[in-house]
Amino acid sequence: MLFLFLTHLEGYKKQAVLSPVLIVLEAVCELLLPLVMAEIVDTAIPAGDTRYIFRLGAAMLVLSAVSMACGVGAAKYAAFASQGFGGNLRQCLFDKIQDFSFADIDRFSSASLITRMTNDVNAMTMMLAMGLRMLIRAPVMLIAAFTIALVLNARLALVLVAVVPIMIGVIVVLMKVCTRLFETMQKKIDGLNNVLQENLVAIRVVKAFVRGNHERKKFNRSSEELMQAGLNVGLRIIAIMPVMILALNGATVAVLYFGGKMVMQAEFDLGDLQAFISYISQILMSVMMVAMSLLQLSRAQACARRISEVLETEPSVQDRTGPAALPAPKGRVEFRDVSFKYVASGTGDDVLSHISFTVEPGKFVAIVGGTGTGKSSLVNLIPRFYDVTGGAVLVDGVDVRDYPLEELRGRIGMVLQTNILFTGTIRENLMWGRPGATEEEMLQAARDAQAYDFIMALPDGFDTQLTQGGSNVSGGQKQRLCIARAMLRKPSILILDDSTSAVDSATEAAIRESFAKNLKDSTVIIIAQRISSVQYADEILILDDDHIAGRGTHEELLRTNAIYQEIYRSQQEGVQE
Amino acid sequence: MPGPHGAPRGGYAKPKNMGKTVSRLVRYLTRSKLPLLLVFLCLLLSVLSNLGGSYMMRNIINDFIWSGCTDFAGLGLSILKMVGVFLVGCLATYGQSATMVRLGEKGVNRLRQELFDKLQDLPLSYFDQHPHGELMSRFTNDADNVLMVLEQSVVSLCSSCLMFVGLVALMLFINWKLFLVIAVILAVTMQVFKALGGRSRRFYQEQQSALGAVNGEIQEVIEGLKVVKAFTHEEQAKAKFQLLNNAYRDAAQKANFYSTMIMPVAGNLMNISYAFTAAFGGLLSVLQGFDLGGLVVYLNYSKQVGQPLNQISQQMTTLLSAMAGAERIFEVMDI
Numbered sequence: 001m002l003f004l005f006l007t008h009l010e011g012y013k014k015q016a017v018l019s020p021v022l023i024v025l026e027a028v029c030e031l032l033l034p035l036v037m038a039e040i041v042d043t044a045i046p047a048g049d050t051r052y053i054f055r056l057g058a059a060m061l062v063l064s065a066v067s068m069a070c071g072v073g074a075a076k077y078a079a080f081a082s083q084g085f086g087g088n089l090r091q092c093l094f095d096k097i098q099d100f101s102f103a104d105i106d107r108f109s110s111a112s113l114i115t116r117m118t119n120d121v122n123a124m125t126m127m128l129a130m131g132l133r134m135l136i137r138a139p140v141m142l143i144a145a146f147t148i149a150l151v152l153n154a155r156l157a158l159v160l161v162a163v164v165p166i167m168i169g170v171i172v173v174l175m176k177v178c179t180r181l182f183e184t185m186q187k188k189i190d191g192l193n194n195v196l197q198e199n200l201v202a203i204r205v206v207k208a209f210v211r212g213n214h215e216r217k218k219f220n221r222s223s224e225e226l227m228q229a230g231l232n233v234g235l236r237i238i239a240i241m242p243v244m245i246l247a248l249n250g251a252t253v254a255v256l257y258f259g260g261k262m263v264m265q266a267e268f269d270l271g272d273l274q275a276f277i278s279y280i281s282q283i284l285m286s287v288m289m290v291a292m293s294l295l296q297l298s299r300a301q302a303c304a305r306r307i308s309e310v311l312e313t314e315p316s317v318q319d320r321t322g323p324a325a326l327p328a329p330k331g332r333v334e335f336r337d338v339s340f341k342y343v344a345s346g347t348g349d350d351v352l353s354h355i356s357f358t359v360e361p362g363k364f365v366a367i368v369g370g371t372g373t374g375k376s377s378l379v380n381l382i383p384r385f386y387d388v389t390g391g392a393v394l395v396d397g398v399d400v401r402d403y404p405l406e407e408l409r410g411r412i413g414m415v416l417q418t419n420i421l422f423t424g425t426i427r428e429n430l431m432w433g434r435p436g437a438t439e440e441e442m443l444q445a446a447r448d449a450q451a452y453d454f455i456m457a458l459p460d461g462f463d464t465q466l467t468q469g470g471s472n473v474s475g476g477q478k479q480r481l482c483i484a485r486a487m488l489r490k491p492s493i494l495i496l497d498d499s500t501s502a503v504d505s506a507t508e509a510a511i512r513e514s515f516a517k518n519l520k521d522s523t524v525i526i527i528a529q530r531i532s533s534v535q536y537a538d539e540i541l542i543l544d545d546d547h548i549a550g551r552g553t554h555e556e557l558l559r560t561n562a563i564y565q566e567i568y569r570s571q572q573e574g575v576q577e
Numbered sequence: 578m579p580g581p582h583g584a585p586r587g588g589y590a591k592p593k594n595m596g597k598t599v600s601r602l603v604r605y606l607t608r609s610k611l612p613l614l615l616v617f618l619c620l621l622l623s624v625l626s627n628l629g630g631s632y633m634m635r636n637i638i639n640d641f642i643w644s645g646c647t648d649f650a651g652l653g654l655s656i657l658k659m660v661g662v663f664l665v666g667c668l669a670t671y672g673q674s675a676t677m678v679r680l681g682e683k684g685v686n687r688l689r690q691e692l693f694d695k696l697q698d699l700p701l702s703y704f705d706q707h708p709h710g711e712l713m714s715r716f717t718n719d720a721d722n723v724l725m726v727l728e729q730s731v732v733s734l735c736s737s738c739l740m741f742v743g744l745v746a747l748m749l750f751i752n753w754k755l756f757l758v759i760a761v762i763l764a765v766t767m768q769v770f771k772a773l774g775g776r777s778r779r780f781y782q783e784q785q786s787a788l789g790a791v792n793g794e795i796q797e798v799i800e801g802l803k804v805v806k807a808f809t810h811e812e813q814a815k816a817k818f819q820l821l822n823n824a825y826r827d828a829a830q831k832a833n834f835y836s837t838m839i840m841p842v843a844g845n846l847m848n849i850s851y852a853f854t855a856a857f858g859g860l861l862s863v864l865q866g867f868d869l870g871g872l873v874v875y876l877n878y879s880k881q882v883g884q885p886l887n888q889i890s891q892q893m894t895t896l897l898s899a900m901a902g903a904e905r906i907f908e909v910m911d912i
Contacts, residue, residue: 026841033848037876040859041869048863057856064848071841079833087826094795094818098811102803110799117795129833133840193713196693200709204701212697219693227686234682238674242667249630249663256634257656260642261649270643274873383807409809420801423793432808485808 001297001304004311005085005128008092012084019077020136022070027140029067034278035148036060041271078132086125093117093310101317102385106342108310111193116310119189120303127300131293138289145282152276153268156259160280163251164287170243171291178236179298185229186302192222201418204475240291248284255280317387319405326403327396329411331361331492331523333382334397339390340377351377353546354391359539361492364515364524366534368567369543375527376417378543379495382525383412395493413491413522415499419475419482426455427462429481433488442488448514449484450507451477475502483511487519494519496526505532512536531571540564598900601907602723605684612676619673620732624739626666631877632747633659638870677732688906689720695910703912709796715909719902726899730892737885737892744882751871751878758857759879762850766843766883770890773839778894780832787825794821839890847883854879 009016036056044052097113105113149157195218199206206215255277262268340352351374359365367375380386381393384400393400400408413433421429430442437445446452446462454477458464466472473481479499486494494515500508515524528534535554542550542563550561557564607613633655641652692715704712748756798805798814805814854876861867 030845030848033851037851037855040855041872045859045862045869050860050863053856053859053863057852057859060852060855061849064845064852067848068842068845071845072838075837075841076834079830079837083826083829083833086829087822090791091815091819091822094798094822095815097799097802098805098815100802102806105802110802113799114796117799118792125829129837133837192689196713197709199696200704200712203704206697207701216694216697220690223686223689223693227682230682230685231678234678235675238678239671241674242671245627245670246663246667249667250660253656253659253663256637256642256659257652260637260652260656263642264647264649264652270638270869270873273642274876277877385803385806406809409807412807414807416803416807418803420804422797422801422804432804432810435813489808 001301004089004124004304004308008085008088009081010088012081015077015081015084019074019081019132022074022077023133023136024140026067026070026074027137028144029063029070031141031144031148031279031282032063033060034275036063037278038269038271038275041274042269043271074133078129082125082128082132085128086121089124089307090117090121093121093307096311096313099315100313101315101387102380103316103342103387104313109190109194111197112190113310115190115193116306120306123303124300124307127296131296131300134289134293135297138286138293141282142286142290145279145286149276149279149283152272152279153259153262156255156262156268156276159251159254159258160283163247163254163284167244167247167284167287167291171240171287171294174236174240175291175294175298178233179302181229181233181236182299183302185226185233186306188222188226188229192219192226195219195222244284244288244291248281248288251280251284252277317384317405320402326407327398329492330396331359331411331521332394332396333359333493333523333525334394335378335381335391336394337391338381338388338393340374340381340386340388342377342386350389350546352381355548356391357541357548357551359523359525361523362521363538364536365526366537366540367525367527367543368529368534368540368564369549373543374546375543376497379414379497379525379527382493382495383409383414410489411492413486413489413494415479415482415486415496417497417499419478419499421466421473421478421481423465423467425460425463425465426458426481429466430462430485430488433485434490437488441490444518445484445488448487448511448518449480450503450510450514451480451484454480476504476507479503480507480511490519491522493523493525496524496528498527498529500526500533501529505530508533531568594904595900598903598907602684602903605688606680607684612680616673616676616680616732617735619669619676620736621739622669623666623673624736624743626662626669628740628743628747630659630662630666632874633662634877635751635868635870635874638873639868643869673732677729685720685723688723692720692906692909695912699909699912709800712909713796714792715902715906719906722895722899722902723906726896730896730899733888734892734896737888741882741885741889744878744885748875748878748882751875752858752861752867755854755858755861755867755875758853759850759882762846762853763882763886766846766886769842769846770839770886773835773842774890774894777832777835777839780828780835781894784825784828784832787821787828791818791821791825794818839887843883843887847880850883851876851880 036059040053040056043049044056094117097117100108108116146157146160149160195215199215199219206212255273259268259273259276263270263273335355335357338352338355339350341350355378367378369375377386381388382395382400384393384403384405387401395403395408395411422432427442430445431437433445434441442462443452446455455462455464479502482499483496486496500511503511515522526533526537531554534540537554539551540554540557541548542557542561544563549563550557552560558568603613637652637655637659641648641655696712745756748759794817798818805811858867858872858875862869862872
């Protein structure tokens with residue numbers, strides 16, 4: 001964790017050093033006060049010297065004022081250092097996550113990445129902001145007060161020898177237990193977030209299939225697990241306070257008894273006894289503070305570990321460095337004996353095995369097959385969202401792993417299965433396709449994707465603000481916007497992963513026509529469920545359980561392929577009903 | 578970032594109807610009044626025993642330690658009584674915290690589950706109009722915040738108030754002239770708190786709205802990361818995030834400075850009052866024969882009296898933000 005702090009303090013090193021120095025000065029000034037007070041009780045009052053009382057009082061005032069100035073300065077530097085650190089760390093994480101491959105994203109899950117970037121970073125920043133003060137002030141107080149106590153009365157200081165180890169023992173045990181429990185709790189929070197996010201993303205599916213009760217049970221279970229984890233931590237942590245108070249009061253009482261006896265035997269002064277009691281409580285409070293900040297530290301440690309996990313991940317898809325002689329974009333796609341499995345799933349089953357086929361430039365190819373047959377996985381290999389586990393994927397005759405990622409993905413227009421638009425205007429969203437595109441090109445892309453009319457019907461047209469995830473347009477409109485975004489790219493390869501499902505057949509046909517007209521040199525690869533979406537394809541690939549179970553045109557497959565016939569028949573029945 | 582259609586995320590507005598929200602929350606905690614009564618009794622007991630225990634020191638000093646006699650047995654007996662009082666206080670503190678943790682965790686669990694139930698029944702259009710990030714944060718941030726407040730702030734507020742009243746009463750009882758000194762310093766302290774608190778709250782709100790923007794961006798870009806990568810939009814995303822992140826950092830540095838400053842300022846104001854008390858107490862002792870036991874106990878109290886005030890001002894901030902969070906939760910439930 002220390003390493004994490006040190007490496008991300010860039011630009012705030014001065015403040016990070018000055019703050020502790022001021023904190024130490026502040027503590028020392030404060031600690032001198034009881035000594036001055038003892039002088040008042042022991043010397044000034046018995047002598048009845050009022051002028052000496054005034055002088056001592058003034059000295060205490062000066063000490064307090066200096067202490068306050070140091071405290072304010074320390075607070076300022078601590079705020080700058082800690083929040084600066086937080087900013088650096090957040091940016092570093094964000095940049096790192098941007099370089100993650102799809103496999104890395106899957107492995108962490110986006111919910112967990114979000115918690116790490118928000119809650120965990122904030123916890124660490126708070127730790128630095130508040131904890132730093134306690135972590136430095138408390139040990140200084142502890143050592144200084146202990147030294148003074150020893151000088152005042154070494155015999156009485158023995159009380160500490162009895163109390164402090166007990167306190168530390170209790171704290172250490174509690175901390176060990178709590179650190180582990182905190183981590184469990186954090187996992188439960190992630191779990192709850194996951195259930196929640198799944199539900200929010202798929203609320204339509206949940207409602208369509210009346211899965212509400214099932215989801216409710218799942219959520220309730222998650223919530224109860226979190227409660228149990230919270231109780232486990234909570235009920236242990238609260239024991240710290242009473243134990244500490246008991247130790248503090250116990251020590252005070254012991255000092256009062258033994259010290260009182262010494263005063264009665266004239267071996268010790270009352271003023272010194274009073275000062276000693278102050279220091280004892282100062283020492284024990286400091287031990288408590290150290291414990292508290294260590295506890296926070298242990299929580300921050302769990303957070304630090306989770307952040308480091310992200311920072312230390314080597315993106316599984318590495319961009320190649322150095323230039324390469326690349327062929328001009330034509331749109332030829334070749335799968336050469338490709339096998340693939342998701343490492344994240346860990347089951348070891350191949351999602352695709354020994355797939356070989358070639359798509360010539362300008363062709364229109366469709367992929368059909370049941371769910372879980374690897375259709376999405378297959379197209380995700382082309383822009384190198386994942387790396388193959390065997391064989392090779394070639395674009396224009398070159399292995400995709402030999403392209404710089406930006407060049408490769410620049411040649412491909414992709415409409416993903418999960419359509420995501422971003423907060424901003426429609427124009428801004430479409431321009432993602434090609435940042436340098438002209439207004440006319442953008443309008444054309446919108447027309448081609450059959451999105452122009454509904455956009456113009458919106459009150460602000462292309463300047464309409466989309467909310468997060470594009471939640472203020474309908475599903476079909478969203479799909480068309482996503483298609484426009486991909487078409488604006490003028491890609492040599494256009495891939496549509498089941499992204500016309502919410503668009504009606506007539507609109508879909510119009511979109512297909514504009515592919516033929518305005519992207520006639522581009523290779524088009526689509527994944528679709530409806531036969532009507534694929535029947536005009538130059539070639540249809542049928543995927544079944546990790547391999548290609550048939551290929552050909554609509555007519556050929558209808559004659560020869562049992563799976564295709566089955567799909568066709570089921571959809572025809574649907575039409576007749 | 579919250580566009581014209583996006584509701585502010587994570588910004589802690591003032592609660593609209595504090596009383597109603599609190600009483601509604603309490604109903605989540607427990608349906609019967611018994612556990613709450615138990616908590617209050619424990620609280621009272623722990624405050625009383627803490628104050629009482631330390632007050633016993635006055636007589637111990639006057640009657641034994643500084644009396645010139647050598648009645649060790651009498652000293653031991655008085656000390657034993659003090660130990661007994663402290664033990665009771667300690668048990669009461671644990672009893673109170675344990676009850677509150679139980680009630681709090683169960684209450685939040687119930688709150689989360691009811692909120693989720695409600696979510697299942699909401700029309701689809703609701704989900705189209707509300708960003709997922711905002712809904713998520715009601716479950717996690719808001720619910721957690723409410724939990725923390727239920728467990729800690731409310732109790733700590735009550736105990737701080739009791740403690741403050743008790744300390745003031747005892748100090749008046751020990752020596753009302755000396756109390757005048759403290760009263761002046763306390764008045765100054767409150768003014769400083771008010772000034773600092775006002776500024777701190779304003780900066781805190783700025784910080785929270787910048788945080789909302791940062792969190793919203795994180796949520797959106799990470800959920801849509803696959804699209805970002807498909808369009809090789811990584812560098813633009815980084816640049817945009819840097820702007821938001823820097824704005825948040827600047828706001829947080831300011832807000833943090835003010836909130837961190839309160840601690841040393843308050844602590845040292847109490848030291849100043851300690852200095853005044855020491856000087857005037859000494860004078861009173863010389864000129865008017867004020868008993869030394871009283872002075873010692875009074876000095877201890879004068880150091881403690883700032884703590885409850887500090888606590889109250891801190892807890893009020895968390896309480897307000899949590900109540901605003903609770904209101905956002907209830908908002909969904911009341912649709």
